[in-house]
Amino acid sequence: MNGKLHSGSGAFSSDDMRAEILNPFVHKLELDNTYDKIKTAIFTVILLPFRVIVICYLIVTAWLLACIGLHGLSEEDLRRAPMTGWRRSLKPLICFIGKMSYLAGGMAIIIRGRQASRKEAPILVVAPHSSFLDSCIVYATRMSSVIVRKESMDNYVGKLINYTQPVYVWRDDPNSRQNTIKEIIERATSKEDWPQVLIFPEGTCTNRSCLITFKPGGFYPGVPVQPVTIRYPNARDTVTWTWEGPGALKLLWLTLTQVHSSCEIEFLPVYYPSEEEKRDPKLYARNVRDVMAKALGVPVLDYTYDDCRLIARAKHLGIPGAAAAREVSEIRTQLGLDRSQAELRLAAEGVPERCRWVSAEELAARLGVEPDARLHRLHQIFLQRSSGLVYLPDYLLCAMFLSLQHAPLSEVLSYAFKLYDPSRCGRLTPAQFEEVATRCLALCQEDAHNTFRQADTDDKGHLTYDEFISYAQKRAEFSFLFASDTAHHKPKNQ
Incomplete structure (x- = not known):
């Protein structure tokens, strides 16, 4: 799917797929029968330890490479200019190791469609956002720059996140929203060879039953965007992480004790905004959401992070x-x-x-x-x-x-x-x-x-x-x- 999509074609009305009231913030996951419980118990003993050891080894390796690549660079350096030379050449290797860590956990990452170049689409719009495992999109998109809360950098994967040259969000800063939008605009319209900006416009995790309101921040630059969808077509949904449902550790445990699982990432055609959409980021966001909802076959609902x-x-x-x-x-x-x-x-x-x-x-x-x-x-x-x-x-x-x-x-x-x-x-x-x-x-x-x-x-x-x-x-x-x-x-x- 490498064609172009203009705002005037393929328009999709949210009314066409308006369903009965959904609650996108609830996910129920239980081991329903004795067979599932016994199977999970056996794999917890014989499969889980092996997978955890291999995954930890791969993550530590990727982290060490990121530390080497970031050596001598300050946070200000990362925000001033894109990486070049040998530092940039480490990215494909880190992405390969990242993908291998998912494969070691039994999850295959399947790519459909073609990722557009930065010249074609400076911004990648990804939805639905339903799990911490969605981070595989970073490896699948060759370490695009993510939008990340600054407090998320206080953990051991901070180096890996920094290597994407992220756009930071300080949620407790009253001016954070304006500063974030300003930086997204600067990145998207820059003549320099920055990585593509990758955004999850829903702003929070849902259970993939619908697409909730897209935040307009990534649409303010008025540049073409490439919609990217994520699916987890597995018999048992062990990845969905919502406000009401299993915690991260339980989900990780159940995922790692599955024989096999998969994640499908599909790059849709680049969306070119009309002049009206360029003037109205909220309209632009709604129309892109409609296109993605149609591709996913789900309704849209005006639910927000608030x-x-x-x-x-x-x-x-x-x-x-x-x-x-x-x-x-x-x-x-x-x-x-x-x-x-x-x-x-x-x-x-x-x-x-x-x-x-x-x-x-x-x-x-x-x-x-x-x-x-x-x-x-x-x-x-x-x-x-x-x-x-x-x-x-x-x-x-x-x-x-x-x-x-x-x-x-x-x-x-x-x-x-x-x-x-x-x-x-x-x-x-x-x-x-x-x-x-x-x-x-x-x-x-x-x-x-x-x-x-x-x-x-x-x-x-x-x-x-x-x-x-x-x-x-x-x-x-x-x-x-x-x-x-x-x-x-x-x-x-x-």
Whole structure:
């Protein structure tokens, strides 16, 4: 596939592949049967050690070559000019060793299509981004310059990353975005022979069920880009690394104990932007995403990195339905609940004892919406399997968290005190406070119990919102409750 693609041809509307609501940040992976468990156990003993030894040897070899190639160069030197001479000639060798490390782990890297030259496409746009194993794209593209967080350089692979002459991102720097875009533009439009810039425009990992919103940073230069897709066509998905799912070590273990796995990298035709797209990077990004989604056969959804942060915070705090927070938010918008006062009214009034467990039809009636497929999906997310019903306070707490996500968490907490008190007085017993604390304060039951005892200074056996806030204001570990933007702050004990 070495043809050219112009923005006027092959246009693909996201509506054409709009599917039912997906959650791209969840991945479930379990060994389902006895055969898989026995096979994995055997390969863990006889295959895993050998593979780990070989991979470590290859990585250390590549790292030593990178150290040699970087000797005498400062970080400023790497940002000032592209490598030349013998330093550049080491890149093919490092790439070969990198590919061999994947092969040693049982993963074959299959290349389809032709990588365009830097003159044809200064920027490579790669999606979907679903795993730390996607780093194989660096070796497959002859060590293109990656966009990398500066804090990622503080580990042992920092030398290998530096050898790509990366564009750094300081996520805690308020001017980082502008500086990063500026450097991408300079690299992409430079007359010097820089490596191609390689970007993962989604900005975070998904489960490959769709393509989420592309960040426009790599599209600001207005130059042609080459879309590159990554697939893992394996019987068992042991590579997907999302916010909700197996950790990196488990995925690495299960991948290395597979007899064989593969990664398919496909270079699509170069995409040449129209004049309108050059003026509008967001439009350019959307249109390239549509082309890549069509090639992959997946829908596009307007999920962003900020949605990931919201989900991560909700999960950390213990908010009910945290893993599906983005999906809940979208359904609420579709049902008009984000604009109505139904949820706010219910949360402010509290939920009486007789109405705390609801069916889908009862939930629809309480929220004042039709019991259609969207409402049933909402009900399914919060469904308690043992009863087949939804615990209404849990849903309303999630709704308040989403509605007030940019307000101090203390405001959400004020509703929680009402929601989890069946008498609706906002006066919680120790057991009720534990419910609240484990759902929106990131406390375990033991810590919640101890917190209640300390906050209940008069030993009344109950605690009001005002009493707890008075206590929390004096405790550093609860300072996160009063941050002005909960979507961008983390608890100090995280």
